[in-house]
Amino acid sequence: MTQGTPFNVPFLAVAALIGIAFYIILSQRNLIKLVMGLSILASGVNLFLITLGYREGGVAPIYTHAPAGVMVLPVPQALTLTSIVIAVACLALMLSMVIHIYRHTGSTDSEKSRIMKG
Amino acid sequence: MVVASLAFVEFLVIILARDIYLNGLHIYTLGASSPNLAIPENYIVPVRIILEVDSISIFMAIIAATVSLAAAIYSLSFMKGETGQNRFYTLLLLLVAGMFGMVLTGDLFNLFVFLEIASIAGAALVAFRTKFADTAEGGLKYIVISTVAALMVLFAIGIFYAQYNLLNIGALAHVMQYTMLDKIALVLLAIAFMMKLASVPLHMWCPDTYSVAPAGITIMLVVASYACLYALFRTCFTLYGVSPDMVTVGWIVITLGMLTMFVGVTMAVFQTDIKRLMAYHCISQTGYMLLGIGVGLAVLNRPEALNTYGIAAMDGGIFHIINNALYKGLLFLTAGALFYRTGTRDLNRMGGLAHKMKWTTIFYIIGALSISGIPPFNGFASKLLIYESVYRFNPILAIVAMITSILTLASFTKAFYSAFMGAELPEYQEVKEVPKSMIAGMAVLAAGIIFFSLFPGLIVDWLAHPATEALINQGAYINGIIGGG
Numbered sequence: 001m002t003q004g005t006p007f008n009v010p011f012l013a014v015a016a017l018i019g020i021a022f023y024i025i026l027s028q029r030n031l032i033k034l035v036m037g038l039s040i041l042a043s044g045v046n047l048f049l050i051t052l053g054y055r056e057g058g059v060a061p062i063y064t065h066a067p068a069g070v071m072v073l074p075v076p077q078a079l080t081l082t083s084i085v086i087a088v089a090c091l092a093l094m095l096s097m098v099i100h101i102y103r104h105t106g107s108t109d110s111e112k113s114r115i116m117k118g
Numbered sequence: 119m120v121v122a123s124l125a126f127v128e129f130l131v132i133i134l135a136r137d138i139y140l141n142g143l144h145i146y147t148l149g150a151s152s153p154n155l156a157i158p159e160n161y162i163v164p165v166r167i168i169l170e171v172d173s174i175s176i177f178m179a180i181i182a183a184t185v186s187l188a189a190a191i192y193s194l195s196f197m198k199g200e201t202g203q204n205r206f207y208t209l210l211l212l213l214v215a216g217m218f219g220m221v222l223t224g225d226l227f228n229l230f231v232f233l234e235i236a237s238i239a240g241a242a243l244v245a246f247r248t249k250f251a252d253t254a255e256g257g258l259k260y261i262v263i264s265t266v267a268a269l270m271v272l273f274a275i276g277i278f279y280a281q282y283n284l285l286n287i288g289a290l291a292h293v294m295q296y297t298m299l300d301k302i303a304l305v306l307l308a309i310a311f312m313m314k315l316a317s318v319p320l321h322m323w324c325p326d327t328y329s330v331a332p333a334g335i336t337i338m339l340v341v342a343s344y345a346c347l348y349a350l351f352r353t354c355f356t357l358y359g360v361s362p363d364m365v366t367v368g369w370i371v372i373t374l375g376m377l378t379m380f381v382g383v384t385m386a387v388f389q390t391d392i393k394r395l396m397a398y399h400c401i402s403q404t405g406y407m408l409l410g411i412g413v414g415l416a417v418l419n420r421p422e423a424l425n426t427y428g429i430a431a432m433d434g435g436i437f438h439i440i441n442n443a444l445y446k447g448l449l450f451l452t453a454g455a456l457f458y459r460t461g462t463r464d465l466n467r468m469g470g471l472a473h474k475m476k477w478t479t480i481f482y483i484i485g486a487l488s489i490s491g492i493p494p495f496n497g498f499a500s501k502l503l504i505y506e507s508v509y510r511f512n513p514i515l516a517i518v519a520m521i522t523s524i525l526t527l528a529s530f531t532k533a534f535y536s537a538f539m540g541a542e543l544p545e546y547q548e549v550k551e552v553p554k555s556m557i558a559g560m561a562v563l564a565a566g567i568i569f570f571s572l573f574p575g576l577i578v579d580w581l582a583h584p585a586t587e588a589l590i591n592q593g594a595y596i597n598g599i600i601g602g603g
Contacts, residue, residue, distance in 0.1 A: 018273075025266065031258070038265050045269045045276070052280045076279065079227055083272055086234045090265045093238060097245055097261070100254035115252045116326045116394075 010051040017044030031098045031108045035091060042087040049076045049083070120190050120207045124214070128183040135176045139584060143172035143598050145224065156599050164286045164599055170224025172595060173584035177436065178221040178348045180581070181443045184566060185341045186214045192451055192559025193334035195552070196458060206246060213239040213338055220345040224599065226275050227285045229349060230268060233314075236342050237264030244331040244339070256330035259323040260339075267310040274303040274310075287357055288599035291592060296361050304367075307353045314346040317408065318378040321401050325385075328397035329463065333454020334559070336393070337447035340400060344439055347407060351589055354415055359592040368416025375412050376518055379405025383525045387532075391463045392453045395533055396446070399489065399526060403442045409519065410435020410504045413511050418590070427507040429586055434503030437582040441488070441496045441570060448485040448563040452478050455552045455560070456537060465536040472538035474549045479538050481560045486534060488567055490527035496567055499574035 017040055024037030053076030059067055061074035098108060105113040138144060146153045146169040156164050171179075190210060197206055216236025223229050241264065245257030275285065277299050284290050294300065309320075316324035328336045354367060382402030389395035414432035417423040455478045456471065457463055472479040488495035491502075501523060509516035551557070570577055588594070 025262075034262065038262065038269075041266065041269050045272050048273060049276050049279075052276055075285075076276075079272075079275075079279075082227075082231060086231065086238075086268075087265075089238055090234070090261060093241060094258060094261050094265075097241075097254045097258040100245065100248055101258065104251035104254065113255070115255055116329070 010047060014044050014048045014051065017047065029110045031101065031110055034110070035094045035098065038094070039087070039091055042083070046080045046083055049080045052076050120211065121187070121194070124183070124187045124190050128187050131176065131179050131183045134171065135180060138171060138173060138176050139580065143170065143594065145170045145598050163284055164289050167228050168224040168286060168599065169222050170288065170595070170598055171222050173588040174348065174351065175221050177440070177581055177585040178345060179218060181344065181440050182214065182217045182221065182341050184562070185337055185443055185447050188447060188559045188562040189334040189338050191562065192556050193332065194555040196332060196334055196454060196556055200247060206243070209239045209243050213243065213342065217342055217345045221348050224287050225285055226278065226287055226290070230271050230275060233271065234268050236345065237261060237268065240339050240342055243335040244327055247332060250330065253330045256327040260327040263313055263323045267313040270306045270310040274306040277303040286599055287352065288596045291357050291359060292596045292600050294358065301363070304353065304358060308350065311346045311350040311353070312374065315343050315350065315404060316401050317374050317404060318381050318401070321378070321382070324401055325394045325397040328400065329391055329393035333451050333457070336450045340446055341443055344443060347404070347439065351411060355589040356592055356595050364418050365416050368412050368418070371408050371412030371415055372515065375405045375408030376515060378402065378408060379522045380518060383522045383529070387525060387529045390465045392456065392465050392533060392537065393450065393463050395529060396449050396453055399529070400446055402522060402526065403438070403446065403489070405522070406438050406501065406504055406519065407435045409508060409515065410438065413508055417511070427510040430503055431507035431511065432586040432589065433578055433582045434500050434507060436585050437503060437578055438500040440581065441500045444563050444566045444570065445485045445488040445497060448481055448560055448567065449489065451560045451563065452482040452485065455556055458552055458556070459549045460546060465533055468537040469540045470542040471546065471549065473542050474546065475551050477551055477557050481564050482534065482538065484564050484567055486530040488571070490530060491523045492527070494571055496570035496574060
């Protein structure tokens with residue numbers, strides 16, 4: 001892969017997103033914020049996959065009436081699409097569990113709503 | 119319906135296992151004109167999703183099929199009072215599909231997808247009984263850990279794809295260059311699978327999740343975590359194979375295994391919640407497997423050491439996986455039976471239940487003796503293999519392993535006295551034996567334990583040893599993809 005300067009910007013964004021996500025996951029006590037952190041982590045990884053497949057000046061990999069020239073790689077896009085679908089399912093499930101926790105304990109703060117210890 | 123379909127799956131798996139034992143590994147290319155066509159015409163690399171099944175895969179598939187069958191039979195009565203039965207069994211089958219996908223696939227991205235399928239179905243099942251306050255908490259912990267782990271796996275897959283444009287495990291292993299990026303990917307994969315496996319620094323979710331899940335689901339989560347153990351082995355042995363750094367990796371696995379073993383059991387001694395106690399033992403037993411396999415990894419570069427004790431250590435570790443799935447499954451089911459009749463998991467509030475629940479007591483004794491490694495039960499057979507071979511590698515490791523085993527026996531004896539022995543308590547006058555389907559579910563696992571106890575040599579020769587061979591023989595796995603065609 002060409003390692004020109006403009007290519008590094010998306011990778012820096014990936015690093016920033018994943019860093020922010022891990023900071024949120026490890027430091028925040030609100031469960032909704034935890035879920036948001038996981039969502040940012042998923043976006044960071046998805047951006048990483050998309051960036052890998054990008055070729056400078058490439059066109060979308062659709063063969064019908066495609067203009068001549070380089071196409072971007074289709075496989076990472078397929079991977080990303082799958083990963084987005086899975087992330088949506090995970091996030092929906094997590095949010096529904098947070099709602100159940102809130103109904104039972106009246107709080108989304110992980111220190112207050114915690115039942116099991118030790 | 120569910121039980122019938124799972125029994126049929128078990129039957130198919132055993133037929134496939136026999137075929138693999140006789141004929142070697144199988145591949146199945148999805149969407150190709152012929153299943154054996156790993157590499158399409160005009161291509162030089164495999165582009166399609168390929169299922170690749172060798173001895174270790176089918177070994178894990180046998181565990182998954184047996185335990186799921188027992189869990190489904192058990193759940194017929196256990197979940198009778200719950201609403202949404204259809205959804206429960208749909209999710210259960212989805213979890214089975216996820217586990218099978220993980221152990222049978224030959225494609226890294228496919229592994230990620232099935233990992234997530236198993237995680238989502240598992241977490242939904244943990245939180246299924248929403249009438250209890252603590253189930254959603256256990257489910258949330260499981261899904262958060264699983265999502266973080268799965269995203270780390272996906273990132274590692276991205277690193278591989280960036281370098282080699284490949285997703286197939288065999289083809290990747292063929293071209294692996296051991297660059298710095300590959301090492302980062304190995305670290306990411308190892309941390310992710312260790313997280314799902316509840317190995318010690320990352321074990322905090324395990325007791326919470328296992329103790330609140332319905333008993334039938336707990337044992338399937340145990341097997342799902344062993345599917346991640348399989349993924350870890352596949353990564354270390356097949357994907358990376360013999361590289362100079364494997365001694366370091368082996369020692370890291372051994373250290374984590376020892377920590378897992380010892381911390382797990384010391385935490386378990388203090389528990390009063392019977393399922394938390396068992397969950398900590400589950401962590402501790404995982405340590406034995408990591409120890410056995412870690413010794414194998416550390417001597418992978420030294421053929422003479424590998425032949426004298428490395429292979430025996432790995433046989434022991436792998437044999438321990440199936441033993442643990444059986445007796446730990448049985449113990450969790452008896453804990454579920456106690457909860458079903460008494461409505462509590464607190465050992466201090468139980469007592470004298472042996473008078474009322476004879477079958478449950480017998481099954482508990484079988485499971486507890488087996489997990490503590492008392493001869494002649496199967497836990498003894500696999501632990502002895504591990505002790506003997508690890509002692510030749512490093513005596514201190516074997517001694518710690520034996521101390522762990524003694525502590526295990528101590529804590530299960532304590533639990534036995536609190537729950538089953540003593541006079542009958544007045545509040546449990548009405549308690550009677552659990553329904554037939556729960557006994558049948560436990561009996562499936564107990565029969566497995568007794569069979570394995572009677573013929574440990576047979577099982578090691580037919581199941582565990584071919585699985586070890588399959589792990590060590592990286593070339594055969596690669597040939598299945600690159601050489602076939």
